[in-house]
Amino acid sequence: MRKVSLDSINKVFAKISESNKLYLPVDGSDGVAVYTEWSEGKEWSNALNTVRSPKDFFFPQMENLMEFKTSGKNIELVDIRDEKEDFVIFGVRACDVRSFDILDRVFLSDPVDSFYASRREHGIIVSVACSKPSETCFCKTFGIDAANPDGDVTAWKTEDSVYFVANTEKGEAFMKKIEDLTEECDDSAVTAQKERIAKIMEKLPLADLSTDAFGGGKTDTFFNAPEWDELSQTCLGCGTCTFVCPTCQCYDIKDFNTGNGVIRYRCWDSCMYSEFTKMAHGNNRLSQKERFRQRFMHKLVYYPENNEGIFGCVGCGRCLAKCPISMNIVKVMKKIGGNKSE
Amino acid sequence: MNKMEETLIPKIGVITDVRIDTPDIKTFRVVTPDGKKAFDHRPGQCAMLSIPGVGEAMFSITSSPTNTEYMEFSIKKCGCVTEWLHQAEVGQQITIRGPYGNPFPVDDVFAGKNLLFIAGGVGLAPLRSVINYCRHYRDRYGDIDIVYGSRSKDDLLDYKEIIEEWSNDAGVNVHLTIDNPQEGWDGHVGFVPNFVKELGFDTNKTAVLCGPPIMIKFTLEGLISLGFDKTQVYTTLELRMKCGVGKCGRCNVGSKYVCKDGPVFRCDELEELPDEY
Amino acid sequence: MQKITKDQLVEKTVALLSDGTVSAVLGWSRGEFDYDITPAVFKTAEDLKENFVWNDFCGANFSKYLVAQTGKVEGKILVFLKPCDTYSFNQLLTEHRFDREKVYAVGIPCEGMADIAKVKEIVGDGIVSIEADGENLKVSTLYEDAPALVNAKDVMAERCVNCKSKKHVAYDELMGDDGEVIESNRFDEVARLEAMTPDERFAFWQNELSRCIRCNACRDACPACTCEKCVFDNPASSVENKAPANSFEEKMFHIIRAFHVAGRCTDCGECSRVCPQNIPLHLLNRKFIKDINEFYGEYQAGAEVGSRAPLVDYTTEDLEPGEVFDRGDKDA
Numbered sequence: 001m002r003k004v005s006l007d008s009i010n011k012v013f014a015k016i017s018e019s020n021k022l023y024l025p026v027d028g029s030d031g032v033a034v035y036t037e038w039s040e041g042k043e044w045s046n047a048l049n050t051v052r053s054p055k056d057f058f059f060p061q062m063e064n065l066m067e068f069k070t071s072g073k074n075i076e077l078v079d080i081r082d083e084k085e086d087f088v089i090f091g092v093r094a095c096d097v098r099s100f101d102i103l104d105r106v107f108l109s110d111p112v113d114s115f116y117a118s119r120r121e122h123g124i125i126v127s128v129a130c131s132k133p134s135e136t137c138f139c140k141t142f143g144i145d146a147a148n149p150d151g152d153v154t155a156w157k158t159e160d161s162v163y164f165v166a167n168t169e170k171g172e173a174f175m176k177k178i179e180d181l182t183e184e185c186d187d188s189a190v191t192a193q194k195e196r197i198a199k200i201m202e203k204l205p206l207a208d209l210s211t212d213a214f215g216g217g218k219t220d221t222f223f224n225a226p227e228w229d230e231l232s233q234t235c236l237g238c239g240t241c242t243f244v245c246p247t248c249q250c251y252d253i254k255d256f257n258t259g260n261g262v263i264r265y266r267c268w269d270s271c272m273y274s275e276f277t278k279m280a281h282g283n284n285r286l287s288q289k290e291r292f293r294q295r296f297m298h299k300l301v302y303y304p305e306n307n308e309g310i311f312g313c314v315g316c317g318r319c320l321a322k323c324p325i326s327m328n329i330v331k332v333m334k335k336i337g338g339n340k341s342e
Numbered sequence: 343m344n345k346m347e348e349t350l351i352p353k354i355g356v357i358t359d360v361r362i363d364t365p366d367i368k369t370f371r372v373v374t375p376d377g378k379k380a381f382d383h384r385p386g387q388c389a390m391l392s393i394p395g396v397g398e399a400m401f402s403i404t405s406s407p408t409n410t411e412y413m414e415f416s417i418k419k420c421g422c423v424t425e426w427l428h429q430a431e432v433g434q435q436i437t438i439r440g441p442y443g444n445p446f447p448v449d450d451v452f453a454g455k456n457l458l459f460i461a462g463g464v465g466l467a468p469l470r471s472v473i474n475y476c477r478h479y480r481d482r483y484g485d486i487d488i489v490y491g492s493r494s495k496d497d498l499l500d501y502k503e504i505i506e507e508w509s510n511d512a513g514v515n516v517h518l519t520i521d522n523p524q525e526g527w528d529g530h531v532g533f534v535p536n537f538v539k540e541l542g543f544d545t546n547k548t549a550v551l552c553g554p555p556i557m558i559k560f561t562l563e564g565l566i567s568l569g570f571d572k573t574q575v576y577t578t579l580e581l582r583m584k585c586g587v588g589k590c591g592r593c594n595v596g597s598k599y600v601c602k603d604g605p606v607f608r609c610d611e612l613e614e615l616p617d618e619y
Numbered sequence: 620m621q622k623i624t625k626d627q628l629v630e631k632t633v634a635l636l637s638d639g640t641v642s643a644v645l646g647w648s649r650g651e652f653d654y655d656i657t658p659a660v661f662k663t664a665e666d667l668k669e670n671f672v673w674n675d676f677c678g679a680n681f682s683k684y685l686v687a688q689t690g691k692v693e694g695k696i697l698v699f700l701k702p703c704d705t706y707s708f709n710q711l712l713t714e715h716r717f718d719r720e721k722v723y724a725v726g727i728p729c730e731g732m733a734d735i736a737k738v739k740e741i742v743g744d745g746i747v748s749i750e751a752d753g754e755n756l757k758v759s760t761l762y763e764d765a766p767a768l769v770n771a772k773d774v775m776a777e778r779c780v781n782c783k784s785k786k787h788v789a790y791d792e793l794m795g796d797d798g799e800v801i802e803s804n805r806f807d808e809v810a811r812l813e814a815m816t817p818d819e820r821f822a823f824w825q826n827e828l829s830r831c832i833r834c835n836a837c838r839d840a841c842p843a844c845t846c847e848k849c850v851f852d853n854p855a856s857s858v859e860n861k862a863p864a865n866s867f868e869e870k871m872f873h874i875i876r877a878f879h880v881a882g883r884c885t886d887c888g889e890c891s892r893v894c895p896q897n898i899p900l901h902l903l904n905r906k907f908i909k910d911i912n913e914f915y916g917e918y919q920a921g922a923e924v925g926s927r928a929p930l931v932d933y934t935t936e937d938l939e940p941g942e943v944f945d946r947g948d949k950d951a
Contacts, residue, residue, distance in 0.1 A: 029826070030897045031740065048744055051895055052832060061832065066351055068394035068437075075354055075394060075435040106589050113589060114346035132762060134744040135652055203761055205651060205747055219596050223616040234658040234684060236839035240895050243832045250591030253350070253584045255395050262394040266350075269590070270834075275852055275859075277592055279421070279582045284595075284618050297616075298594065305597035324836045324893035325679065326655045422854075 001190065002175065002182035003163045012162075012178050013038045016088055019177065020124070023057065024090040025050050035089070044091060048134050049316065053246035054089055054096050058119045059103060061243075061268050065115065065253070068262040081114065084122040088174065092127045094149030095139040095316040099246035100125070102314070105307050106249050115266075124170050127151030130197065131158075136317030138206040138330065144314060147197035156190045163190050206315075206330060213337035216305030222297065227336045232292035234325050239270035241328065242295070244318040250276070271295050296332045349587055352392065352437035353380050357430055358412065364497045367464055368428055369404065369416045372438060380438050383407055384445030385472035386578065386606045390586050391415065392423070392437045393430075399423040400583045400601065403441065404467045406474035413438075416467035416499055442586040443605045446472045446550065446576060455548045456484035460561055462534045462553025463492050466499045468578055468605070469552050477511055484513075487543065491519040491534040495527045517541060535560035538568075545569040551577040551609075562609060572610040579604045579612075579619050595619045620751045620771060622728050623795045625673040628699065631725065631794060632671070633664040635697055641723045642694035645684055647677040653749040654735045660688060660696075674751060675771060678732040680887050682707035683842040689721040698722055701729035702798060703782070705789040706885035706921030707842035712789075713924050714883070716845050726790030728798065731771070731779035736897070738774045742767045778888030778901065781805035788922055805886065806909045808902060828870050830896040837873075837890040837900050843880035850875070877903040882911060882930035885921040914938045 004012055016022045017038055025045040026036040033047035035054055067078040100120070107116035127149035130137070139146055148154065152171035156163040164182065166175045175182070201207060214222075242248045252269035255262050269276060271294045277285045285291050303312035319328040359371035372391075374380050383389070383403050392398030399421070405414035419428045430436070446452065457476060461469045476483050488508060492498045498518065509516045519530040519537045530537055534557050543549075549565055551558050558577055565575055581593035581600045588594075588602035596615040598604065612619075628646075635641045648659035649672040658679045661667045681698050685708070688696055700708055705726060712719055738758060739746070745761035752768065759766040783805060785798020812820055838844045838851070850856045851872060858871070886908055890900040911918055915929035915938065929937075 028830070031736075032830070032897050034830070052830075070394060073431070073434045075437065077352070077354060077437065079351060081348070109588075111349045111587050112346065113350075114348040115350075117346065132744055135746050135761065200745075200761060216597065219614075219616055223596075230659070233660055236836065238836040238839040238893075239832075239834040240836045240893075243834045244895055249589070251584070252590070253398065255392075255397060257395045264394065268832075269592075271591060273835075273852070275854065277582050278854075279580075284581060290618060294594070294618075297596075298591075302594065302597040320651070320655065322895040324840050326650050326657045330651055331657070 001163055001165050001185055001187045002179075003161045003185045003189075004178070004182045005161050006157070006159075008181060009044060009162055010040075012181050013042075013044075013090070014040070015178050015181055016090075016174070019086075021085070021087040022090055023054075023087065038090075048130065048132060048137075049093050049096070049318070051244060051318065051322065053099065053244065053316070053318065054092055055099060055103060055246045055249075057087070057089055057123055058100065058116050059107070059249060059251075059268075062265055063115060063267075064263050064265045066264050068264065070262070081118070084118045086122045086124060088124045088126060090126045090128075091155075092125055092149070092151060093130055093316070094127060094144050094146045095137075095314040096246050097125060097127045097150045098139075098142070098144050098314045099316070102247045102303075102307075102310065102312055103249055105310070124153075124174055125151040126153040126155055126164075126171075126174065128155045128157055129193065131193065133197070133200055133204060134317060134321075135205050136320040137204055138209050138315035138317065140201050140204070140207060141209045141211060141315050142311055142313060146201060147194040156193055158189055158193060161189065163187075209315075209330060209333060210337075211300075211311055211333070214300040214304070214311070214333070215309055216301065218301045219297070219305075222301060222336055223293070225336045228289050228293045231327065231332055231335055232289040235272070235288050235292050235327060236324055237272055237274060237288050237291065238324060239268075239272055240322050240324060241319040242270035242272055243268055244322050246314060246316055246318070247299070247312050248295075271298070296329060299329065300333070300337075349439060350585065352390065352398075352439035355380055355391070355436050355438035357432055357434045357436065360430065360432055363416060363499050363501075364492075366419045367416055367467075367497075367499055368419075369414050369500075370427065370430070371412050371414050372436070373412045375435070379410060379412055381441060383413070383441035385448050385475040386443070386446040386468055387441040388443050388586070388601075388605060389413070389415070389438055389440030390442065390583075391427070393426050394437065396426045397423045398437070398584070400442065400580075400586060402468035402471070402578070402605070404470045406471050406478060408475055408478040416464065416470070418464040440586065442601055444603065446606050448472060448475055452476070452548055453482055454484065456486070456544075456546055458487045458489070458543055458547040458549040460489045460534060460538060460549060460551050460553075462490075462557040462561075463497065464499060465551075465553030465557070466490055467552075469550060470500055470503075472550065473508070477508070477514065480511070480513070485547075486511075486514045487517065487541075487547070488514065489517045489519070489534060489538055489541065491521070491532075491537060493521045494524050495520055533557075533560075535564045539564045543568060543570075545571075545574070547574070549575045551575060572613065573608060575609040576606055577609060577612070578606055581619060620753060621673060621675065621730050623673070625671065627794065628673050628727065629667050629671050632661070632667055632697060635723065636662075636664060636667075640695065641697040643688070643692045644697040645681045645688060646697075646699055647672050647679065652746065654733075654738075654746070658684060660692075673727075674749075675731075675733040675756065676735065676749075678776060678892055680704045680707055680840075680842060680889050682711055683840070683845065685717040685722055686711065686845050689717045692721070695721055695723045697725060699725050699727050700787065700790060701727060702785050702787050703729070703778070703885070703887050705787045706784070706919070707887050708789045708921070709924045710883055710885050710921035711842060711845065713921070713926065714845070723792070724790045726787035726793040726797070728785070728795040729779075731775045731782060733771060733774045734776040734892075737776075738769060741769050741774065776888070776892065777899075778886075778891065783886060783919075789924070805905060808899075809905050809909050812902065812906070824870065827898045828873060830898055831869055831873070832896060833869065833872065834895060836893040836895065838876060840889040840893040841876075841880065842885070842887060842889065843883045844876070873900065873903060877907060880904060881907040882918075882928040883920050884908065885919070914943065 022038040025033040027045045033045040033050045069076040107113040130146040152168045166172045299312035355372040361369040404416045583601045584590040588599035593600035644661040648670045654676040748759045750757045755768040781803045784800045884904040
C-alpha cells in the first residue's frame with residue numbers, strides 16, 4: 001500500500017496527466033459533480049457521486065459508428081473507428097465499478113462490441129472507497145463493498161491522505177508512474193476506515209433490502225403481479241432513471257444526414273419510451289405499465305437469468321435521487337418482492 | 343491499425359434483380375459489389391438491410407442456403423425502409439449485415455421427419471428458405487406438406503415457383519387457399535386456420551408456422567385440436583430490432599432476445615416467455 | 620411548516636370517498652424517506668390513512684395527471700391543488716385537455732415547498748428523517764448525533780422563493796384560507812440574463828444545456844406539454860432523437876419546447892424541479908412570459924379558464940413585428 005498526502009494529490013493528477021487523459025469528478029458551478037478532464041486548477045470533488053454515471057466513458061450517450069457517402073446508386077462505407085489512447089478514470093465508486101462488469105457481460109459477449117471493447121481496453125479505473133454513503137445507497141444489497149471497491153487501482157481518501165493499492169497490471173503501471181510522489185505505508189488507516197464504513201453501511205436506511213425474492217426463473221412469479229399497476233400509475237415515461245442508471249445499456253442506432261453524407265450513430269435509448277418497441281406494423285408494449293415492468297423485470301429477473309444470478313442493479317441510488325416522481329427500484333423490490341420471499 | 347471485426351458495420355450489397363411478387367411484396371436479389379453472396383446462412387436466419395439516411399431493418403433471408411450465388415429477400419411495403427426499397431432499381435447499393443438469429447433445426451430435429459409448413463401472406467418469406475433447403479436435400483426428409491394462404495390469388499407470394507416447382511416434386515403436397523372467392527380461382531377459399539383443420543393432418547409431422555400473429559394463434563389451436571403437441575410446432579417471432587445481436591435491448595422478451603435466441607422458437611418455448619410478443 | 624395538516628387532508632378525503640362524492644384521490648404517497656414522495660391514486664380509506672402524506676416535499680403538480688386519470692376513473696377524482704397548481708389546472712381546461720365534470724378539486728394552501736438539494740447543501744448527505752418543527756425543518760442524518768434545525772425559508776425551492784401567487788384560481792372546495800397574488804421577483808434572473816451580451820448569454824446557456832441528458836423529464840412533467848404525440852417522439856418528424864447528433868440539436872430541443880409552451884406556460888416550475896441535471900429550464904419560459912407581459916400587457920396563463928392568450932389573439936393594438944425586430948437589433 002502506498003500513500004500521498006491530500007495536499008499533494010494535485011501533483012499526482014499532474015503527473016498522470018503528462019501521459020494520459022485523466023478524468024475525475026469536479027464540482028460544476030451549480031454544485032453538481034461531473035466527470036471532467038483534469039487540468040491545473042481543477043479540484044477533485046468531495047461529492048459522493050456524479051449524477052451522470054461513468055458508463056459514459058465506455059458507452060457514451062452518443063457516438064458515431066460509421067459514415068456513408070452516396071453517389072447515384074453507389075454507397076461508400078467509411079470505417080471511422082480510430083485508435084484509442086489510454087485514459088484514467090479517477091474516483092469511481094464501488095457501485096459504478098461493478099456496473100462496468102454488468103455492461104461487460106452485454107458488450108463483450110459474442111459478438112464483441114468493438115466500440116465498447118476498445119474504450120474498455122484503454123480505460124484505467126482508479127476506484128475510491130466511500131467514506132460517507134448516502135441514505136439512498138444500497139450497494140450492499142448486491143454484495144458490493146463500498147469500503148473496498150474493485151478497479152485497476154483502489155484508493156481510500158482520509159482526512160489528510162489518499163492511499164492506493166494496485167489490483168491489476170494496468171494498476172501496477174499506474175502506481176509506477178506516481179511512485180516518486182507516493183510513499184510505502186502500512187494499512188492501519190485504511191483498515192480503520194473500512195471498519196468505520198462497515199458500521200455506517202449497517203445503519204443505512206436501506207441496509208436490509210434483500211434480493212432474495214428475485215433472480216432468474218422468476219418471470220412467472222412477478223410478470224403478472226397486480227402491483228405493477230399501482231407502481232407504474234404515475235410514471236411519466238421519461239428516461240431519467242434509464243439515463244442516470246450506470247447499468248442501463250439499451251441503445252438506438254440512427255442515421256444523421258449531414259447534407260454531405262450520412263453518419264450512422266448510436267445513442268442511449270430507454271425501454272421507458274413509447275417508441276422503444278414500435279415497429280412499422282405494431283407495438284408489443286402499448287402501455288406505460290408494460291414498459292415500466294420491462295425495465296425492472298430486466299434488472300431483477302431477466303438479466304440474472306442470463307448472467308449467473310448477477311442482478312442488473314448496483315444500488316448506486318441515482319434513480320432514487322433523480323426520478324421526477326420518486327418511483328424507483330427499491331420501491332418496486334419492496335412492493336412486489338415483499339410478499340413473495342419465503 | 344488492425345481493426346476488430348464489428349458486426350454493426352455492414353457490407354455493401356447490390357440489388358441485382360427486383361421481382362414484383364404481389365401488389366405490395368417485391369423480392370430483391372442481393373450480392374456484394376464483386377458479385378458474390380454476402381455471407382453464408384442457415385434456413386430461417388435473418389439479415390439487417392439498410393439504406394444510409396433512411397434506416398436499417400431486419401429481414402428474413404428468403405433464399406435457401408443451398409443457393410450459393412446470391413441471397414433473396416421478399417419484402418412487404420409497410421414502413422420507411424421497405425417503402426424506399428420498393429422504389430429501388432436494379433444496380434442500387436444497400437448495406438447488409440448478418441446472418442442473425444437461430445435457424446430452423448433442419449439438420450437434427452427435422453431430419454427424417456414428415457414436415458408441415460403453414461404460412462399466411464408474407465409469412466411464406468422465411469419459410470421459402472427452409473422449404474427449398476428441404477427440397478434440395480429431399481431424401482433427408484419424409485413427406486412435405488405446404489399450406490399457404492393469402493388475401494387473394496394476386497397476394498400469393500412465389501406463386502410461379504409454387505406451381506411450377508414445388509407442386510411437381512415427389513412427396514411434396516401443396517395446399518393453397520385465398521380468403522375470398524375470386525374469378526379465375528378454382529382452389530380452396532377460406533382462412534388458413536380453418537383450412538388446416540379441414541385438411542386434418544396426421545400428427546406424425548413436425549409443423550412450422552409463419553404468418554400474422556392472429557393466424558399463428560388460431561392455426562396453433564387448430565393443430566392442437568388435431569392432436570399435435572406444442573413441441574412439434576415451430577414458429578418465428580418478429581419484434582423491433584436495432585443491433586441484431588442481443589445488445590440494444592429492443593427485442594428482449596423475458597430472458598430471450600428475439601434477434602439472437604429467435605427468431606425461430608418451438609411453441610412450447612414460447613409458452614415460457616411472458617406474453618408480450 | 621404547512622398550515623394545513625396531513626390529518627385534516629386525510630379526514631376530508633376519507634369523508635368524500637365514503638359519501639361517494641369521489642371515487643379516487645390524486646395525492647402524495649410516502650416513500651422510503653421523508654422527502655421521497657410519489658404521486659399516487661388512492662382508492663380506499665385504508666390506503667389513504669396508511670400512505671397519504673403532506674409535508675414540505677409535496678411539490679408535484681397533479682394537474683397534468685388529470686388528462687390521463689380522468690379517463691381511467693369511474694365517477695369523480697379528487698385532486699389536491701396548491702395555488703400554483705390551480706393555474707396549470709385552468710390552462711389545461713382552457714385547452715380542453717380533461718373533463719371538468721370528472722374532477723373534484725380541493726384547493727389547499729401552500730407555504731412553499733423545500734428543495735432537498737438545498738437541504739443537503741446545508742446538512743450534508745445521509746438524511747434519515749426530516750420533521751417539520753415550527754418555522755424549521757428538523758433534519759437527522761447518519762453522521763451527526765443531534766438533528767440539525769434548518770429554517771424552511773432557507774431551503775425553499777426557487778419557484779417558491781419567487782412564488783407568484785398564494786391565490787387559488789380554481790377549486791370546488793377550499794381548505795384553509797385563500798391568499799393573494801404576490802408581487803414576486805421572479806423576473807430578476809431573466810433581467811440579469813437580458814443584461815448579458817449575446818456572447819455571455821450564449822455561454823451561459825451552452826454551459827447549462829451541455830449537461831442535458833435528454834431524458835425528457837422536463838417535457839413529460841410539464842403541464843403545458845400534453846400533445847398526444849410529441850414532435851420529438853415522432854420518427855417521421857426528422858427531429859426525433861433520443862440523443863442529439865450535436866450540441867446545436869440539444870439547444871434546439873429546449874428552444875423548440877420553450878416556443879411550444881410560450882403563452883401557455885403558467886410558470887409552475889415543474890421543468891426545473893424534475894431536471895436531474897439542475898438546469899434552470901424555467902428561465903427560458905420566464906423569458907417568454909416577461910416578453911409577453913412587456914409586448915402585449917400583463918398576462919398570466921391559467922389565471923382564468925378560456926382566456927385568449929396574446930400569442931393566439933389578434934388585436935389592433937398588437938405590437939408590429941418590426942418593433943420586436945428593432946428591439947432584438949438593439950440588444951445584439
